[in-house]
Amino acid sequence: GIAAENARLGEELKKTTKALEKASRRDNELRDQAQRMEAEYRSTQRKVEIAGLREALGQVLLEHRKNLPDPRKYKKQETRLRKHVTETGLRQIHYKEQLRRLKALEADPSSLLKDVPEAQQDALKEPLKQLLQRKRELLGKLVSTDEAYLRALSEQEVMLRRVQDTLATYDDFLAEHLLWVRNTPVIGLDDLKKIPAELRALLNMQAWNEFGSNFFRQLSHAYLFHLLVAIMLLAFWLRGRVRAALISASEEVGKPAGGNFSATLKALFYSVLLPIAPTMLIGLLAWQLKQQAEVSAYADALAGALSWAWKPVYSLLLLRALACHRGVLEAHFHWRATTIQRLRKAINFLLLAFIPASMLTIVLVNVTSSGLAGVSLKFSFMAAALSQSVFIYLVFHAEKGVIASYLQQHSHNFLRRSRWLWFPLLVIIPVLLIVLSLMGYVYTSATLLNQVINTLWLAAGLVVLQQLAEHWLLLSRRRIAYQAALERYKAMAEKKATDHQPPEAEKDTEFTEPKIDLVTLSKASRKLLNAAILITAVIGLWLIWSESLPALGVLDTIPLWQHTAMVNGVETQVPVTLGNLLLVVAIVVATLVASRNLPSLLEIVLLQYFHLSSGSRYAIRTLTGYVIAATGMVMVFKAVGGSWSQIQWLVAALGVGIGFGLQEIVANFIS
Missing domain, CATH: 1.10.287.1260 (Helix Hairpins)
Structure with missing residues (x-):
């Protein structure tokens, strides 16, 4: 027992010693990282002070920000570090408790020999004393090593916090200046001559053929890919059943008791499932392209474009599933047919215009030598931004847009009265971003366009959430009214049975009871709902635009x-x-x-x-x-x-x- 325990403690000591050495090395690495990052930060500050926000510095700042480490990596390290600190502290307390009990045992070791015959006890006392002494030494070393390990972890935590603070400050500094600096030359007529060379680089058939042959050659051994393809085909086959289940859930709407909100939730769930199969195809291709032993520039470019595309494609297909015939918007939220038709038209336009143009932009960044300065890239970005402008027109036009019926129903609404202000502003924002990109502010225009798109997604999500909440309130009020009517009918029937009144007297029968004011309940609920939507919108806008907020610090100068x-x-x-x-x-x-x-x-x-x-x-x-x-x-x-x-x-x-x-x-x- 004691010898085996000593052997185990010896192994624990070796592990703790190795962990201590590793923590010391990690502390030195973090210190070096912090010093390098601080030096680079100071150097970048001096460059900005000397050169100002010039074009030559724009690409440098962009590269610096691109090369910054991911802050989430340090967050995970901090979580693991705190876990190690807690475990080490508890282990040290346990060792100290063992050491305290061992000292009492060393004073009187006879209790360990009570099951041993008396004739053998004298012979075992000395070896036992040596084993106990060895155990005390090991426990003492473990306690002192754990103390050193805790100090090393504390120093590592300080260094980790220093790296995180420097990284956050440096990132804010770059974000503050990047949006205001030109990172490519202003496009001119002479630049149009570069387009043929860029198109030749994009349409390099030899490179694409080599990429295709490598991709299909690799598929012969990609067994996991084959399994995922089988799952994807199963998902495509199940789409018909999901569509039928969606229609079935829509048919459950309209029961007299109003207790069919679960049908709306089921319809939402089936709508979420419908776009999974086509989106899975995009994500699967992107994943497989990155599994090649040697990933070419063209494979990497296409993989990057597909990796970006699956999220907006899924979101657009989800909106189209909500707007399908007998879908959630039609059968549950009771949107007008013209409104749903206009929404489907706008969604299809984005799928056919915005998604391909954006994917082409990503591919051009990676396959052409010009990078962000490419002329073809700016034209593809122009197409993507213009498609957003057209989409905004299709959605927000007061007479022909998706929201036209809403504005007609709320003719005295502030939104309708001020449409002359906000509608042209919304339509022209992507056009202004195109002008910025042509002036050389490609990073600025791309960042702002991405945030505009995320804002539109936030608006779409809030509309669905608001419609869902209003639908629930409507069903709740309908259920309350239905139950109240049943109770009144039951009470009148009981009163009739008690009084034995003839049928002619039923008209004179009056039954008064405390009634729920559904109008007041509706107004209060709507106010509360609107307040919740407003708070959610403010939080969402803050999360979307927080990346660009540091850039406003330049206005303080x-x-x-x-x-x-x-x-x-x-x-x-x-x-x-x-x-x-x-x-x-x-x-x-x-x-x-x-x-x-x-x-x-x-x-x-x-x-x-x-x-x-x-x-x-x-x-x-x-x-x-x-x-x-x-x-x-x-x-x-x-x-x-x-x-x-x-x-x-x-x-x-x-x-x-x-x-x-x-x-x-x-x-x-x-x-």
């Missing part, structure tokens, strides 16, 4: 005017920049949105959890609106350089305005 402010007790001229002005616009928009939605949301919460009169709710709603508006105005004046001595007069004026508002509230209470 553009002064508009100056104002006097106290800095460390000294009057100093502080500039108000273009960034401050943009912040003012954001504050005004946020204040308007909050003042229109938060008071109503607060009223719904009060209505649900507190029994307050309508006058009390009105007072709270009004005061909340005043507080939001006053806070927004103070923040606006503060952002443009207003001092407290100036703002306090604004606060006093707002106080007078709120006083008049309170008079109105008191008058409502009295009335």
Whole structure:
């Protein structure tokens, strides 16, 4: 027992020693990485300060950002590191506890020999004492080694945090400047002469034939690929059954009790399954292209294009499945046939125009020597951006677009009244990005176009989510009304049976009961739903555009005017920049949105959890609106350089305005 335990402890000591050496090496590697990254960051800062945002520096910054390590890798390392720290700490406590018990055992080892005959005990005491002493030494070394290991892990954690902080700062710096720097030359008429050479590189039949022969030669041994192809063919075969199940789920809609929301969820599930097979084909080809022993530039380019394509293709096919005949939009959400037809037309246009143009752009980046500076690439990007502009026209046109019926139903809506402003702006955004790419800002235009597309996907997802929630509310209200009608009918039948009234008296029978105000419930639910959608939209927009937000830091270097402010007790001229002005616009928009939605949301919460009169709710709603508006105005004046001595007069004026508002509230209470 003790000898075997000592052998096990010896092995543990060897493992811990090796882990300690590995942790020390890893600490040195992280330190070197941090120092290299910090040196590169300082060097890049100096280059930007000296050269400014010139074209020659644009490609350098782009390469630097492309070569930055993935921050998720360090996040995973940090998680593993914390796990090792926890395990080592617990193991050290366990060894210390063993060491404490061993010291007590060494003082009186006879308890270990109680099952041994007395004649043999004297002969075994000395070997036993040596084994116990060896165990104590091993435990002591294990405790001290674990302490050293914990220190090494702590130092490694510090270095890992240093690398992560440097990486985040460096990435923000590059993101701040990359969108403002030209990374390719401005396109001119002479550049059109480069197109034939670029097309010859793209249509190099010898290279494509070599790629094709290598690909098909490799397929003879790609057994996993054959298995996945069989699964994909099975998925294609099952599409018919999934389509039939989708139609069957749509037929369950319209039951009198309204308890068919599960049918809508089933229809959504089947709609999600429908695009899997064609998308799987794209992903499978991309995966197999990367499995070749020697991946050529053409294979790598095509694999990259296919790897990008499967996500938008799946999303578009999912939208088309939702918009299919007797699908979710038609049978469950009750969209008009013309609206669904227009949506299908817009989706098909993107599948036939945007996807091929974008894939061609990715291939051109990899197979032509010009890279981002290629003229053909800019024209393919132009085609992709123009297709987005046409798609926006097909969706958002007030008379011919997908949302036309919505705007007609809400003729007094702010969205319809302001369509002259937002519709041309939406259509022209991709066109402006084309102009940017022709001016040499290819990275900027591609990044912004990608974020515009993600914003459109966010809008589509929110529309589906909002329609799903409204459908559930409608079914819930229908079920409540149906149950209330059944209860009234049952009560009247019981009263008739009790009173033995003749049939002629049924008309005079009155049955009063507390009724659920479905109109109030509907309004409150819609307000709550709209508030939830708004919050989700804000979070989604932040996640989508957060990559470009650091670029707005450059606006803080553009002064508009100056104002006097106290800095460390000294009057100093502080500039108000273009960034401050943009912040003012954001504050005004946020204040308007909050003042229109938060008071109503607060009223719904009060209505649900507190029994307050309508006058009390009105007072709270009004005061909340005043507080939001006053806070927004103070923040606006503060952002443009207003001092407290100036703002306090604004606060006093707002106080007078709120006083008049309170008079109105008191008058409502009295009335």
